[in-house]
Amino acid sequence: MEPNNEKREKLKEFYFRIKNCRSCELGSTRINFVFGSGNANASILFIGEAPGKNEDLQGRPFVGQAGKILDGLLAGIGLSRNEVFIANVLKCRPPENRDPEIDEIITCKQYLFEQIEIIDPAVICTLGKYSTQLILNTTEGITKLRGNIFKINGRLVLPINHPAAALYSPSRISVLKEDFNRIKTVFDKSALDKPVLDKPALDKPVIEKPVSGKWALDKSALDNSTVDKAAPDKAPVPGKVLEVGKDQGSKEGAAGSGEGMAGSGGSTASAKNQAGNNQQLGLF
Numbered sequence: 001m002e003p004n005n006e007k008r009e010k011l012k013e014f015y016f017r018i019k020n021c022r023s024c025e026l027g028s029t030r031i032n033f034v035f036g037s038g039n040a041n042a043s044i045l046f047i048g049e050a051p052g053k054n055e056d057l058q059g060r061p062f063v064g065q066a067g068k069i070l071d072g073l074l075a076g077i078g079l080s081r082n083e084v085f086i087a088n089v090l091k092c093r094p095p096e097n098r099d100p101e102i103d104e105i106i107t108c109k110q111y112l113f114e115q116i117e118i119i120d121p122a123v124i125c126t127l128g129k130y131s132t133q134l135i136l137n138t139t140e141g142i143t144k145l146r147g148n149i150f151k152i153n154g155r156l157v158l159p160i161n162h163p164a165a166a167l168y169s170p171s172r173i174s175v176l177k178e179d180f181n182r183i184k185t186v187f188d189k190s191a192l193d194k195p196v197l198d199k200p201a202l203d204k205p206v207i208e209k210p211v212s213g214k215w216a217l218d219k220s221a222l223d224n225s226t227v228d229k230a231a232p233d234k235a236p237v238p239g240k241v242l243e244v245g246k247d248q249g250s251k252e253g254a255a256g257s258g259e260g261m262a263g264s265g266g267s268t269a270s271a272k273n274q275a276g277n278n279q280q281l282g283l284f
Helices: 003-018 053-058 065-076 102-119 129-136 170-186 268-281
Strands: 044-048 085-088 123-127 149-152 155-160 206-208
Touching (some): 003 102, 044 129, 085 102, 123 129, 129 149, 155 170
Parallel strands (some): 044 085
Antiparallel strands (some): 149 155
């Protein structure tokens, strides 16, 4: 197998393992399991909140109005969807597009963490409150965190506003453009496999954020009684570290349908099946 296809095949295998997940109630109300889409070898990973109505119908992330805004912002810095990977904290749509619940995030986050490990991006852009607080393990609101650049486990993390914010407050599009210009500054598109820090151009220094273990989350970090209510001078609250593959209930969550990948015997039919799977999953 060619090296540049290895991550794509791993993502496909992972998708077929988890696509029939019923570890939480969302599994019984969804239409489609929204795995994520984009370039399996991407150096930039965008993480949103959860699928909405259009995403649930099509099985792809960010295909509604917020997705159109995201496409425009990517184009503004010379990128397209087939050069990045886009995923969500939750893989299934919450009913009526309500906010994700804490238990849902705890159950589903293992899938996101595994995607991060497979893709191994140099830069992670968290879109909005929920993905930012999960990845940074903090109770701080996005308003305070955006504009900063964090470094966790060797990866740069840039919290930015969710594109949907511009749908309700058009003036925020200028803030989003600023966020995306910062991505362009931090990451040199001409060398996609190497993150380039242009330190003089950064308006804020990179903040080293040590995490013991791969990623972390504490239930209290996303409790509605504490989210966005931390004092301005209060440091991010450390939480209980839960390593990928060792979370409570991870065995149940990873149990999928038992469906395997398409064969790889090298026949024309097999090649067509593989190409069809890639297109269906939106993997490049």
